[in-house]
Amino acid sequence: MNLRSSVDIITEWDIVAARQLGRNEAKDVGFGTVDQARITTAISELARNIYLYAGKGNIEIKQIAEGNLKGLQVIASDKGPGIADVRKVMEDGFTTSGGLGAGLPGVKRLMDDFKIETVFGEGTVISATKWLR
Amino acid sequence: MMTRIPILKLRECLIVSIQWELDDQTALAFQEDLLAKLHTTAARGVVLDLTPIDFIDSFIAKVLGDVINMSGLMGAKVVITGIQPAVAITLIELGIRLENVVTALDLENGLEKLERELED
Numbered sequence: 001m002n003l004r005s006s007v008d009i010i011t012e013w014d015i016v017a018a019r020q021l022g023r024n025e026a027k028d029v030g031f032g033t034v035d036q037a038r039i040t041t042a043i044s045e046l047a048r049n050i051y052l053y054a055g056k057g058n059i060e061i062k063q064i065a066e067g068n069l070k071g072l073q074v075i076a077s078d079k080g081p082g083i084a085d086v087r088k089v090m091e092d093g094f095t096t097s098g099g100l101g102a103g104l105p106g107v108k109r110l111m112d113d114f115k116i117e118t119v120f121g122e123g124t125v126i127s128a129t130k131w132l133r
Numbered sequence: 134m135m136t137r138i139p140i141l142k143l144r145e146c147l148i149v150s151i152q153w154e155l156d157d158q159t160a161l162a163f164q165e166d167l168l169a170k171l172h173t174t175a176a177r178g179v180v181l182d183l184t185p186i187d188f189i190d191s192f193i194a195k196v197l198g199d200v201i202n203m204s205g206l207m208g209a210k211v212v213i214t215g216i217q218p219a220v221a222i223t224l225i226e227l228g229i230r231l232e233n234v235v236t237a238l239d240l241e242n243g244l245e246k247l248e249r250e251l252e253d
Contacts, residue, residue, distance in 0.1 A: 016156045019188075037188040037219035041227060044190035092228055106191070106227035 005014060006060040009078075010105060015047040018059040022074065025061050027122050029132055030071050045107050046076035048110040054080020054124070066131070071131040074111075079123040086116055113129075138163045138171045140233065146178040146247060147171065147209075148240075152185050160196040171207050177244055177248040179204055185217030194229045201234055210250050214243035221251050 005025065007018040022043035026036045029103055043059060050057035058079025064073050092105045104126070108114040111128040118124040141148045147170055165177065169245055173212075181197070183189075189197070201211045212235045224231070234249065237243035 012157045018212045034219040037223045040188045041190050041223045
C-alpha cells in the first residue's frame with residue numbers, strides 16, 4: 001500500500017488545500033478526531049512555513065504501512081534558503097517571522113516521527129509521520 | 134472566494150458564530166469587521182463561538198488572540214465558547230497559550246459569563 005497525493009504550495013490558498021487533503025487522507029486511514037486535528041494542524045504549519053520562508057514548495061501526503069501499523073506521512077519540501085541552524089529552529093519560541101507559525105517543535109509534538117533534511121542555500125525536506133494506534 | 138463572517142448584535146453584545154474553516158483572508162477580514170462593528174454599535178462585549186471549528190493552527194490562533202486584545206483596547210470584553218476537545222489538545226501541544234482569554238463551554242454559558250463580567 002502506497003497511496004500518495006500532493007499539493008503545490010504557491011499561494012496562501014494552497015495552505016487550505018493542503019490541510020483539507022490531509023484531513024481527508026487522515027479520515028481515510030481511520031484516524032479519530034483528535035489525531036485528524038493534529039495532522040491537519042501539522043500540515044497547516046508546514047505549508048505555512050513553505051509559504052513564508054521558501055516562497056513555494058510542495059506538500060506530499062502518503063498513506064504508509066509498516067508491518068501491521070498504518071500511518072500517514074507528510075513530506076514538506078522546498079527549494080528555499082534552507083535552515084542555517086536546525087538546532088535553533090527546534091527550540092521552542094524561536095522565530096524569525098515575528099510569531100507567525102508555531103514553529104517546528106510544535107509540529108514535532110503533534111506527530112510521532114519527525115525528520116528534517118536541509119542544505120543551507122538549497123532547500124529543506126521535512127518528513128512527519130503519524131501512526132494509527 | 135472570500136466569505137464574510139456574520140456579526141449579530143444582541144442588547145449590549147455582539148455574537149459571532151464561526152461556521153467554516155477559516156482561511157487567512159477570511160480571518161483577517163473578520164478582525165476588521167468585528168472592530169468596525171464594535172465601533173458603530175458601541176457594544177461592550179463579544180461572544181465568539183467556535184463550536185463547528187475542528188482545528189486551529191497558529192495563524193488562526195494569533196488572529197483570534199489579536200482580535201481579543203484589540204477589542205480590549207476598544208473597551209469590549211470577548212468570551213470564546215465551544216472549543217472542541219481536539220482543538221484544545223492540538224493548541225496546547227502546538228505550544229500556543231491563549232493567555233488571559235475568557236472561555237466558556239457553550240454559547241449560553243458564554244453569554245452569562247459575559248453579562249456577569251460586564252456588571253463588575
